[in-house]
Amino acid sequence: MNHQIKKDDNPDLIEERSKATFDTDAFGAFIWGGYNNLKRRREIARYYEDHKELHDTVPIAFMTREEKLENAYRKASIFENHIKKACDVNNPEEVRYFNWLVYHIDGHPTSVHSIMGFPTIINQSDKEQQERWLQSGENREYLATYAQTELGTNIKKLETTATYDQKTEEFILNSPTVTSLKWWPGNMGHSHNVAIVMAQLWINNKCYGPHPFFVQIRDPKTHKPLPGITVGDIGPKFGLNTTDNGFLKLDHVFPNGTYVPPVHDKIAYSSMMLVRAIITPLMGENLCIGATIAIRYSAIRRQGEIKPGDGEVQILDYQTQQHRLFPQLARGIAFLLAGRNTYNFCNNVLKDIKNGDVSLLADLHAILCGLKAISSYQAELGLEQCRMACGGHGYSAASGFPLLNSNQFNGVTVEGDNLVLLLQVARYLMKRAKEIRYEIRYGQQPSKPNEIYDYLFDDAPKKCLIDQAYVPNYKNVLESFEYLSKKLTLQAYDKLEQLKQRGRTSEVAWNECSVELCKAARAHIRTFLARTFINEVNQVNGLPLLTVLKDLLQLYLFYEVKECMAGLMEDGYMLGQQLHYVKKNIYEALSKIRPNAVSIVDSFDFTDRELNSVLGRRDGHVYENLLKWAQASPLNKHDVLPFHHKYLGRMMEEARQKSRL
Numbered sequence: 001m002n003h004q005i006k007k008d009d010n011p012d013l014i015e016e017r018s019k020a021t022f023d024t025d026a027f028g029a030f031i032w033g034g035y036n037n038l039k040r041r042r043e044i045a046r047y048y049e050d051h052k053e054l055h056d057t058v059p060i061a062f063m064t065r066e067e068k069l070e071n072a073y074r075k076a077s078i079f080e081n082h083i084k085k086a087c088d089v090n091n092p093e094e095v096r097y098f099n100w101l102v103y104h105i106d107g108h109p110t111s112v113h114s115i116m117g118f119p120t121i122i123n124q125s126d127k128e129q130q131e132r133w134l135q136s137g138e139n140r141e142y143l144a145t146y147a148q149t150e151l152g153t154n155i156k157k158l159e160t161t162a163t164y165d166q167k168t169e170e171f172i173l174n175s176p177t178v179t180s181l182k183w184w185p186g187n188m189g190h191s192h193n194v195a196i197v198m199a200q201l202w203i204n205n206k207c208y209g210p211h212p213f214f215v216q217i218r219d220p221k222t223h224k225p226l227p228g229i230t231v232g233d234i235g236p237k238f239g240l241n242t243t244d245n246g247f248l249k250l251d252h253v254f255p256n257g258t259y260v261p262p263v264h265d266k267i268a269y270s271s272m273m274l275v276r277a278i279i280t281p282l283m284g285e286n287l288c289i290g291a292t293i294a295i296r297y298s299a300i301r302r303q304g305e306i307k308p309g310d311g312e313v314q315i316l317d318y319q320t321q322q323h324r325l326f327p328q329l330a331r332g333i334a335f336l337l338a339g340r341n342t343y344n345f346c347n348n349v350l351k352d353i354k355n356g357d358v359s360l361l362a363d364l365h366a367i368l369c370g371l372k373a374i375s376s377y378q379a380e381l382g383l384e385q386c387r388m389a390c391g392g393h394g395y396s397a398a399s400g401f402p403l404l405n406s407n408q409f410n411g412v413t414v415e416g417d418n419l420v421l422l423l424q425v426a427r428y429l430m431k432r433a434k435e436i437r438y439e440i441r442y443g444q445q446p447s448k449p450n451e452i453y454d455y456l457f458d459d460a461p462k463k464c465l466i467d468q469a470y471v472p473n474y475k476n477v478l479e480s481f482e483y484l485s486k487k488l489t490l491q492a493y494d495k496l497e498q499l500k501q502r503g504r505t506s507e508v509a510w511n512e513c514s515v516e517l518c519k520a521a522r523a524h525i526r527t528f529l530a531r532t533f534i535n536e537v538n539q540v541n542g543l544p545l546l547t548v549l550k551d552l553l554q555l556y557l558f559y560e561v562k563e564c565m566a567g568l569m570e571d572g573y574m575l576g577q578q579l580h581y582v583k584k585n586i587y588e589a590l591s592k593i594r595p596n597a598v599s600i601v602d603s604f605d606f607t608d609r610e611l612n613s614v615l616g617r618r619d620g621h622v623y624e625n626l627l628k629w630a631q632a633s634p635l636n637k638h639d640v641l642p643f644h645h646k647y648l649g650r651m652m653e654e655a656r657q658k659s660r661l
């Protein structure tokens with residue numbers, strides 16, 4: 001049953017919704033982690049709808065950059081009064097959702113304090129520091145950005161220095177070169193007044209590597225930059241234009257502080273882990289938003305005929321449209337599920353770290369790097385497919401895609417460039433490969449078993465079992481992913497070793513293998529995503545929901561096999577006939593999903609505010625609202641633009657006069 005049917009909606013959507021074979025609320029509860037979470041989302045969305053002061057005054061596509069910032073500043077100033085009423089402030093998901101409703105996708109002036117600056121203070125300060133900065137940070141008496149990236153970046157090679165002066169017992173922070181300027185930190189340009197500055201710590205002429213420093217950059221009262229600080233906004237960007245990403249030059253600045261060594265030398269990097277953990281489910285959500293817009297629009301847009309004379313069809317009936325859109329839906333769900341799992345894993349490991357236990361740090365780091373890289377890349381490609389699926393209207397800001405996709409672009413870069421992060425996964429895999437080769441040669445056990453990479457140690461001979469069974473066997477597909485991942489991991493490892501034996505240094509050999517290392521990393525993450533999706537679906541009770549989830553899972557798994565078929569076929573593991581079964585499974589899944597497609601996207605329960613799209617409106621009344629949207633454009637405030645006569649009008653008048661001569 002689809003709970004979103006309303007009698008005044010677009011008739012095509014009513015028809016689609018009436019065909020649902022499952023309960024959309026049950027699906028929504030599966031996606032958002034239970035019925036109570038779904039209910040809370042609705043209550044929070046209602047709260048937002050009822051409080052007009054939290055809404056944008058005009059669509060942000062019609063605002064200048066200054067107007068965008070002022071609008072977001074205005075909302076930030078009343079946000080605290082509302083969030084306590086709207087949410088359980090101890091529930092991060094509720095807080096995140098309320099933030100998302102209020103500020104939407106283009107950033108806002110308190111974001112980096114919330115997701116990076118303040119969490120760094122919570123996780124990386126000692127008791128004395130916490131007493132001083134925790135409550136005041138929580139109250140937003142100050143706002144802290146996270147200033148790590150410089151004009152050139154590679155954390156180990158950061159150029160900003162923090163030199164301990166033994167006489168005055170102070171640290172001196174300095175940007176010694178032009179490339180040491182901090183560049184990019186969010187909200188540093190104008191909004192925040194404190195920066196967590198990552199700088200190379202020097203004590204007694206010895207460098208202790210990058211460490212975070214709490215630096216007041218603007219006067220708490222006047223908000224003017226403090227002496228020695230040069231700070232400003234880096235200018236307009238592809239997206240996130242409501243965020244003032246900034247530059248910062250430090251000229252011998254003296255923040256307060258004492259040096260307390262961390263329990264692990266990578267603790268200083270833990271803030272990045274937290275954000276990487278947030279990014280994966282966010283990528284899933286973005287992709288599901290794009291798919292919702294494109295699928296709803298494809299259900300109301302009629303264009304062309306399939307059976308001549310039968311009238312124009314909904315474009316969602318074209319197999320090509322389904323093949324373009326439904327995999328995005330399936331991938332979006334896979335990222336949401338894997339993202340939720342690893343977010344919980346991340347919080348548990350960060351708690352362990354606080355208690356001095358760093359045993360799972362490397363496992364967590366690798367999986368977060370890989371998921372962030374794969375989810376942001378595939379979401380970017382997928383959203384572009386969704387945009388293209390909407391034809392010309394997809395190119396209009398009214399579709400929501402220009403804002404959604406241009407913000408999505410930053411996902412592949414923020415918190416570490418994707419390729420750099422894939423190489424971190426590969427570094428982890430190479431350690432496992434060394435254990436495998438070592439174990440086989442010397443009969444030793446690997447360091448510790450772990451569900452994430454156990455399959456790499458499975459030595460049983462492998463045969464591809466993908467067949468044409470009516471009910472697809474997901475385990476067989478998962479085994480194919482495991483086979484490919486292990487093969488690519490060992491191939492990369494063996495090549496690395498051969499190159500080293502031929503005299504290459506480790507670093508040069510690494511570079512010469514890096515394309516193959518990235519392939520191995522992708523294959524490992526594909527395996528993780530597939531396993532998580534299968535595990536989650538296996539826990540579902542209730543046949544109608546289970547059936548539709550299995551349709552999506554079938555599409556997800558076989559689509560991913562098709563994506564990596566070259567690797568599976570090159571050594572004869574998968575045969576041509578089996579590829580035929582793979583394609584058959586994809587086409588079957590598309591047609592099983594088709595009648596439920598609108599109800600699946602309805603199940604996400606996104607509000608029109610979240611979709612921010614005339615094409616994706618829940619009621620399907622697209623065309624009349626496209627006209628309203630266009631008429632609201634600032635250009636249409638005047639029948640004749642104020643500068644018309646000065647330029648074009650004069651040009652035409654002069655041309656007319658000339659032709660009269």
Ligand SMILES: CCCCCCCCCCCCC/C=C/C(=O)SCCNC(=O)CCNC(=O)[C@H](O)C(C)(C)COP(=O)(O)OP(=O)(O)OC[C@H]1O[C@@H](n2cnc3c(N)ncnc32)[C@H](O)[C@@H]1OP(=O)(O)O
Pocket residue numbers: 105116146148149154155156157186266269270272273275279282286361362365407408410411413414415416417420421424427
């Ligand atoms: C809304 C629309 C969608 C938008 C998308 C989402 C947006 C949401 C967020 C918006 C706000 C974004 C704000 C953005 C903020 C930033 O970007 S902050 C800056 C982030 N910067 C980076 O991420 C830099 C990336 N680089 C690195 O992390 C490191 O340089 C490196 C690549 C990991 C290499 O590390 P390094 O120490 O320099 O060198 P190595 O010798 O290779 O060391 C590797 C060893 O260290 C271990 N390790 C590395 N990182 C971690 C970690 N985080 N935790 C634990 N361990 C780590 C690694 O495993 C190696 O260990 P060994 O193998 O044992 O040596």
Ligand SMILES: Cc1cc2nc3c(=O)[nH]c(=O)nc-3n(C[C@H](O)[C@H](O)[C@H](O)COP(=O)(O)OP(=O)(O)OC[C@H]3O[C@@H](n4cnc5c(N)ncnc54)[C@H](O)[C@@H]3O)c2cc1C
Pocket residue numbers: 112146147148149151152153154183184185186240245410413414415416417418419420423
């Ligand atoms: C919207 C946005 C918000 C941001 N917010 C913040 C923030 O709040 N705080 C902050 O500190 N930073 C922030 N950043 C900076 C961000 O973290 C960096 O841009 C990111 O880590 C990539 O670093 P880079 O730009 O220096 O790219 P580079 O490191 O110069 O990478 C450029 C290219 O070189 C390749 N490359 C680099 N190193 C290697 C390698 N070792 N092996 C193979 N290839 C390599 C990469 O693959 C990439 O294609 C933000 C960036 C953006 C876009």
